[in-house]
Amino acid sequence: MGSFPDISTNIGEYVKDFVGFLDRSLEGFFQFIFFITSRMINSIDDFLVWLPWWLFILIIIGLGWYFKSIWSGLLFGVFIFLIGTFGLWEDMMTTIAIITFAVIICLIIGIPLGVWMAFSKGFSSVMRPLLDAMQTMPSFVYLIPAIFFFGLGNVSAIFATLIYALPPVIRLTELAIRGVDKEVVESALSFGSSKFQMLRKVQLPQAMPTIMTGVNQTTMMALAMVVIASMVGAKGLGEQVLVSINRIDIALGFEAGISIVFLAIIIDRITNGIAGKFQRVKGELE
Known part of the structure; x- marks a missing residue:
């Protein structure tokens, strides 16, 4: 029985050469991205750390009250207070800074791509096979090009998080735009609306609840990358989980892990509350 031909080595070499070519050809571009990203993350982190702890907790309570209920807001405030008592306040702020920047970039890239997919x-x-690959590829694989292009640190974490968290907002934006009532679209066109006017004044407002669901999913997936990203030098709560694993420190592992859970609950409930607000506004308009 003949042996099966082995071409894996050649393919691997081609991929290696291509990545090396990108690194050499776009070195200035990658350095620029590194500089901008690191400055933005540090600025957000410095601002959050600068805020008095009691003011930040009041802001969280206010957001929870406005988008969910007063009891939810108070519970969120207790969660944040507990994270502070664990001695993880600055780590939490770093994690929030990384997630905030990653989600903002995901929305800037993802929503326009989703709109484009809806129209084309x-x-x-x-795009769909690419999104399938991005969602099914093991998340650890994203760390390899991140380290190669940006080295260890928060910038590599942002790069890996973008690839992992981007697909939901793209998919749900496309789904939302395609799902707008055709009669509403035809009515807007009959009144002489251009495609851009129709998108801005009709389709996006109608699609916003579903888009916000995509924002929620993207944010939660970005948070899910916190621990994995710590393996490439990302700071924050994920780093503390990694330290606890290396030290077999059950106490630190529990505190850092439950802190991530608290953040996940707060972010999920608030973003769902925002989606619910848009849904109610949409219902009133109809």
Whole structure:
């Protein structure tokens, strides 16, 4: 029985050469991205750390009250207070800074791509396999190019998080735009609206609840990368979990882990509350 031909080495070499070519050809671009990203993350982190702890807790309570209920707001405030008592306040702020920046970039890239996919079946056909690959590829794989292009640190964490967390907002934006009532669209066109006016004044407002669901999913996936990203030098709560694993420190592992859970609950409930607000506004308009 003949042996199966082995071409894995050649393919691997081609990929290695291509990545090396990108690194050499776009070195200035990657350095620029590194500089901008690191400055933005540090600025957000410094601002959050500068805020008095009691003011930050009041802001969280206010957000919870406005988007959910007063009891939810108070519970969120207790969660944040507990994280502070664990001695993880600055780590929490770093984690929030990384997630905030990653989600903002995901929305800046993802929503326009989702709109484009909704208007172009050809582009959608090209993007869907790429999104499938991004969602099914093991998240640890994203750390390899991140380290190669940006070295260890928070910038690599942002790069890996972007690839992992971007697909939901793209998919749900496309789904939301395609799901807008055709009669509403035809009515807007009959009144002489251009495609851009129709998108801005009709389709996006109607699609916003579903888009916000995509924002929620993207944010939660970005938070899920916190611990994994710590393996490439990302700071924050994920780093503390990694330290606890290396030291077999059950106490630190529990405190850092439950802190991530608290953040996940707060972010999930608030973003769901925002989506609910848009849904109620949409219902009133209808």
